[in-house]
Amino acid sequence: xxxxxWLDAIVAALILAGALVxxxxxxxxxxxxxxxxxxxxxxxxxxxxxGATLVGSMLWFSTAQxxxxxxxxxxxxxxxxxxPVSAHMMGRAALHRRVGCQEKTNGQPWDExxxxxxxxxxxxxSGESQx
Amino acid sequence: xxxxxxPVALALFSVSLLLNLYRVLRxxxxxxxxxxxxxxxxxxxxxxxxxxxxxxxxxxFEAALLIALMGFVGTVAMTKYLxxxxxxx
Numbered sequence: 378x379x380x381x382x383w384l385d386a387i388v389a390a391l392i393l394a395g396a397l398v399x400x401x402x403x404x405x406x407x408x409x410x411x412x413x414x415x416x417x418x419x420x421x422x423x424x425x426x427x428g429a430t431l432v433g434s435m436l437w438f439s440t441a442q443x444x445x446x447x448x449x450x451x452x453x454x455x456x457x458x459x460x461p462v463s464a465h466m467m468g469r470a471a472l473h474r475r476v477g478c479q480e481k482t483n484g485q486p487w488d489e490x491x492x493x494x495x496x497x498x499x500x501x502x503s504g505e506s507q508x
Numbered sequence: 509x510x511x512x513x514x515p516v517a518l519a520l521f522s523v524s525l526l527l528n529l530y531r532v533l534r535x536x537x538x539x540x541x542x543x544x545x546x547x548x549x550x551x552x553x554x555x556x557x558x559x560x561x562x563x564x565x566x567x568x569f570e571a572a573l574l575i576a577l578m579g580f581v582g583t584v585a586m587t588k589y590l591x592x593x594x595x596x597x
Contacts, residue, residue, distance in 0.1 A: 382509075382590040389513040394557070396517035403518055403524030406531050412540055415531070419547035423524070427554040430517070434557045437510060438566055448569035452553060452576055466587040471539045473591045500535055504592060 380440050391433030412476045413468070422455025422462035428453055512563055520554050542586050549579030 402425075405418025435449035494497060528551060532544035556572040585595050 384510045389509040392510065392517050394514050395554070396520035396569075399554060401525040402519045403527040403547060403551065406544065409526040412537065412543075415540065415543060419543060419550065423547055423550050430554045431557055433563055437561055441564070442566070446566060446569075448566065448573060449557070450571065452557075452573050453576075455573070455576050455580075456550065456553070459576070460550070463580060463583040463587070466584055466595045467539060467546070470542075470587040471537075474537065474539060476537050477517060481528055485589050 383442060388437045391429050391432060391436070395426040395429030395431075395433065397426070398426065398429065401424045402426060411478050411482075412471050413478055413482075416464060416468055416471075417445075418461055424456060424460040433454070464477045510561070514558060518555065518558055520563075521551055521558065524551050524556070535581075539590065542583060546579060546583045549575060549583075557577075 382442050399422065402422025403419040405422060406415050409415040409418065409498070431453045434444055435453070438446040438449070475487060525548065528544050528548045532541050532548065535541040535544060551574055553572045556568055560566060560568040560572075574585070589595050
């Protein structure tokens with residue numbers, strides 16, 4: 378089935394824009410100074426870029442084969458559902474391991490974490506003493 | 509037009525794969541390497557899909573789906589091991 382010119386242009390624009398955005402995300406992964414900044418590039422930019430590429434490929438194969446291609450929709454949905462989950466788990470692991478951050482970062486999460494865990498330990502110990 | 513764009517997109521994704529590989533090899537902490545491997549997975553899916561367009565076959569997308577699944581499971585297992593000290597408790 379012959380593809381109309383406007384659809385071809387849309388597919389080419391989606392693939393090119395996706396590749397550019399994914400490359401910018403990977404550049405952020407390679408160039409940012411600390412882990413918490415590095416987490417921003419792949420989780421948002423790379424996911425959006427690969428998602429745009431997958432949507433372009435879905436349009437291309439749907440026109441070429443004359444039927445909706447389901448695999449790309451599955452991959453896109455799976456990617457957009459799992460990227461925030463894995464990013465959240467990696468951020469939590471970095472906080473747990475106390476990976477260092479830049480000097481200029483506003484706020485210190487570890488003071489708050491120590492305060493909360495200290496209070497939890499205190500309340501549990503006071504509960505023990507009351508009993 | 510798509511045929512003319514494909515090599516450019518593949519070159520851009522190859523550059524991003526090299527940048528991810530740099531972060532995997534260099535990464536000061538182990539969590540940087542895990543993040544680099546996760547991004548490597550995501551970009552490999554895009555390279556496989558572009559290869560499917562290039563070869564004009566949709567058989568290859570099962571491999572992309574499997575890589576997406578296994579990459580997510582691997583990332584979750586590695587971070588869970590770092591946080592809890594065990595994968596399955």
